[in-house]
Amino acid sequence: MAEVKLLGTWPSPFSYRVIWALKLKGIPYEYFEEDLSNKSPLLLQCNPVHKKIPVLIHGGKSICESLVILEYLEDTWPQNPLMPDDPYERALARFWVKFVEEKGVAVWIMFYSSGEEKEKAVEDSLEMLRTLEEHALGKKKFFCGDKISLVDIACGWIAQWLEVLEEVAGVKLVEPQKFPRLHKWIENFKDEPIIKENLPGHDEMLVYFKPLAGKAPSR
Amino acid sequence: MADEVTLLDFWLSPFGMRVKIALAEKEVKYEYSEQNLMNRKSDLLLKMNPVYKKIPVLVHHGKPVCESLIILQYIDAVWKGKAPLLPSDPYERAQSMFWADFIDRKVHDISKKLWTTKGEELEAAKKDFFECLELLERELGEKPYFGGEALGYVDIALLPFSCGFYTYETIGDFSIEARFPKIRAWVDRCLKKESVAKSLAEPEKVHEFILETRKGLGFD
Numbered sequence: 326m327a328e329v330k331l332l333g334t335w336p337s338p339f340s341y342r343v344i345w346a347l348k349l350k351g352i353p354y355e356y357f358e359e360d361l362s363n364k365s366p367l368l369l370q371c372n373p374v375h376k377k378i379p380v381l382i383h384g385g386k387s388i389c390e391s392l393v394i395l396e397y398l399e400d401t402w403p404q405n406p407l408m409p410d411d412p413y414e415r416a417l418a419r420f421w422v423k424f425v426e427e428k429g430v431a432v433w434i435m436f437y438s439s440g441e442e443k444e445k446a447v448e449d450s451l452e453m454l455r456t457l458e459e460h461a462l463g464k465k466k467f468f469c470g471d472k473i474s475l476v477d478i479a480c481g482w483i484a485q486w487l488e489v490l491e492e493v494a495g496v497k498l499v500e501p502q503k504f505p506r507l508h509k510w511i512e513n514f515k516d517e518p519i520i521k522e523n524l525p526g527h528d529e530m531l532v533y534f535k536p537l538a539g540k541a542p543s544r
Numbered sequence: 545m546a547d548e549v550t551l552l553d554f555w556l557s558p559f560g561m562r563v564k565i566a567l568a569e570k571e572v573k574y575e576y577s578e579q580n581l582m583n584r585k586s587d588l589l590l591k592m593n594p595v596y597k598k599i600p601v602l603v604h605h606g607k608p609v610c611e612s613l614i615i616l617q618y619i620d621a622v623w624k625g626k627a628p629l630l631p632s633d634p635y636e637r638a639q640s641m642f643w644a645d646f647i648d649r650k651v652h653d654i655s656k657k658l659w660t661t662k663g664e665e666l667e668a669a670k671k672d673f674f675e676c677l678e679l680l681e682r683e684l685g686e687k688p689y690f691g692g693e694a695l696g697y698v699d700i701a702l703l704p705f706s707c708g709f710y711t712y713e714t715i716g717d718f719s720i721e722a723r724f725p726k727i728r729a730w731v732d733r734c735l736k737k738e739s740v741a742k743s744l745a746e747p748e749k750v751h752e753f754i755l756e757t758r759k760g761l762g763f764d
Binding site: 374383386388389390392393394396397400401412413415416419420423424456460 | 614
């Protein structure tokens with residue numbers, strides 16, 4: 326089996342998406358921590374278009390964009406499937422992955438901005454979370470049923486990073502009484518053994534994200 | 545057994561055109577339902593896409609599939625027998641998904657700026673647009689289609705934006721043929737296919753619509 330390498334950065338939820346999928350499928354890999362202020366020649370060579378992490382390198386060939394990587398892992402290693410079999414259910418799963426990808430950005434905007442822009446971002450974030458609560462999450466343990474799927478993995482940042490961003494930005498978005506399903510999903514997700522063992526530390530994240538609050542990120 | 549397929553669409557939408565090309569490639573019979581987005585959104589649209597309230601929506605056996613690229617993947621999985629849109633090899637599939645994602649992230653927004661901005665902003669938009677097309681032309685290389693020997697997912701993702709090329713060239717005062725001859729040749733090659741020709745909006749109608757909209761925005 327050709328070797329698998331992952332280029333990532335420790336506080337990045339996009340990196341963690343790939344780590345979770347690799348671990349859930351039992352795929353051995355080598356991890357390389359990138360310094361984004363000094364990008365490695367390997368990163369620039371493997372992702373010349375976006376120059377971003379995560380990048381998966383399998384047998385020397387590189388795959389970029391976390392959601393594309395997740396689908397690649399699903400196609401290449403079908404064991405422990407992370408997607409439903411049925412085409413319609415798959416389309417629904419992909420819909421929610423795209424939704425959280427597009428609309429979830431509001432939470433990060435809230436974190437990095439101030440004043441009016443921040444207020445608008447808070448509103449947008451709440452709307453996004455309300456949609457997940459009312460339309461995406463049913464009575465199931467996870468988004469697609471009893472087992473973790475790509476939707477849970479794509480939303481994984483809500484389980485750990487959101488709390489840190491809320492704390493540093495001084496805004497509470499997910500109040501348990503207002504978002505009972507989401508709150509329960511967060512608990513279930515973090516309790517899954519493989520996820521539990523592969524989460525960045527809360528305190529380390531606070532230290533990392535605190536100085537970044539209210540300032541637009543550098544590329 | 546008849547497949548009940550309905551497409552909720554708006555004639556000008558590049559995202560809707562993607563779905564029309566895919567359905568035509570697969571020779572799927574469907575009912576076309578034009579949604580007039582200038583007026584109040586129809587009850588059907590609001591019911592079928594409550595989250596985004598947008599077209600296109602593919603309704604198959606009463607169940608809605610939303611978001612054009614997701615619809616393409618759905619069509620490819622359900623109507624497997626003919627004209628595969630995505631490669632079967634996982635790595636090639638990933639490359640197709642990467643480029644379609646690139647097109648979604650960059651081409652739509654940048655090309656909108658080509659007719660909604662002026663002066664320095666327009667020059668910046670042109671620069672971004674040229675960079676996009678340069679990358680895409682490099683990816684196309686010497687292949688007849690982005691999909692290789694046959695039209696595929698990436699071709700279908702990009703083609704609808706070619707309806708606006710005449711408008712962008714006219715407003716921005718540049719020539720795509722002169723700067724990106726392979727892309728121009730690729731568009732012309734694809735237009736020879738009936739599935740593409742009957743699915744894309746006519747550039748003249750697009751041009752007319754955009755000019756009217758620009759007047760409303762205070763241009764010219």
